[in-house]
Amino acid sequence: MASSSHLPYAQRAQKHPHPLGRRLFEIADRKKTNVVLSADLTNTKELLAIADRLGPHIAVLKTHIDIVSDFGPATVEGLTELALRHDFLLFEDRKFIDIGNTVQKQYKGGALRIHEWAHIVNATILPGEGIIQALDQTIREGGICERGILILAEMTSKGSLAVGEYTRISVEIARKYPQSVLGFVSTRELSSHSPAATQDEDFVVFTTGVNMSSKGDALGQQYQTPITAIEGGSDFLIAGRGIYAATDPVSAVKEYRKAGWEAYERRVQQVGSASR
Numbered sequence: 001m002a003s004s005s006h007l008p009y010a011q012r013a014q015k016h017p018h019p020l021g022r023r024l025f026e027i028a029d030r031k032k033t034n035v036v037l038s039a040d041l042t043n044t045k046e047l048l049a050i051a052d053r054l055g056p057h058i059a060v061l062k063t064h065i066d067i068v069s070d071f072g073p074a075t076v077e078g079l080t081e082l083a084l085r086h087d088f089l090l091f092e093d094r095k096f097i098d099i100g101n102t103v104q105k106q107y108k109g110g111a112l113r114i115h116e117w118a119h120i121v122n123a124t125i126l127p128g129e130g131i132i133q134a135l136d137q138t139i140r141e142g143g144i145c146e147r148g149i150l151i152l153a154e155m156t157s158k159g160s161l162a163v164g165e166y167t168r169i170s171v172e173i174a175r176k177y178p179q180s181v182l183g184f185v186s187t188r189e190l191s192s193h194s195p196a197a198t199q200d201e202d203f204v205v206f207t208t209g210v211n212m213s214s215k216g217d218a219l220g221q222q223y224q225t226p227i228t229a230i231e232g233g234s235d236f237l238i239a240g241r242g243i244y245a246a247t248d249p250v251s252a253v254k255e256y257r258k259a260g261w262e263a264y265e266r267r268v269q270q271v272g273s274a275s276r
């Protein structure tokens, strides 16, 4: 079964089954970027400043909102305003992992009210299918069509146990929730080789652990480059320290954008010429 990853973003934007998937691919195509900035800054001022400076070059801004020491309405209002101004989506890397009932409360309510402002969230299937069922229910009942889930099918850290059967079942569960599951956080494309793959399914692959100058860190992080990630079927490259901690973050984001976009164009062209 051919994977959708060989189709241009513009084409995927037209036929993606999920409204948020369509918007995501439209943004990537319009801005010519597949970069997701992992903005792991720890106060509102720094977070909004980096979102404003790098916003024109990214498709999505990924947050860890619970590390923002002065989180409050100004954080959410600022992020929402910048997302509109610079045309990017907000992805809260919450990694939900609990029973469905608890996860619904964590998603909708509490201090963070993630469902109100984050277009995308992620969750692990470790607790079983109920967690995805719960998030799916909140999304469908919430009446905001532009909300989606990425299933955490793999992790980049050394010794990760998110492999094998866990990864396989992540794909199986994703197929059951087309109204809310957009795709995966994974190191590579996962779904097209499975016997249950269908012609029109289009799971979006977000890949963390992308860095152009480092192989990893002292705490188990393992990196690949934008080129290897895109060649492996990734659609969106998530980079954090490689960009925001660079001496010149604007030059850095431009480099990641160029590398990611050129690798994407090569991937699409290769298949185009092979089928001619």
Ligand code: 5BU
Pocket (backbone or CB within 6 Å): 038, 040, 064, 093, 152, 154, 155, 156, 157, 185, 208, 209, 210, 211, 221, 238, 239, 240, 241, 242
């Ligand atoms: P870095 O600075 O590019 O290493 O940041 C990586 C970000 O992606 C950071 O926010 C992590 O929490 C996140 N991440 C990851 O590194 N690996 C994973 O498997 C997943 C998320 Br899922």
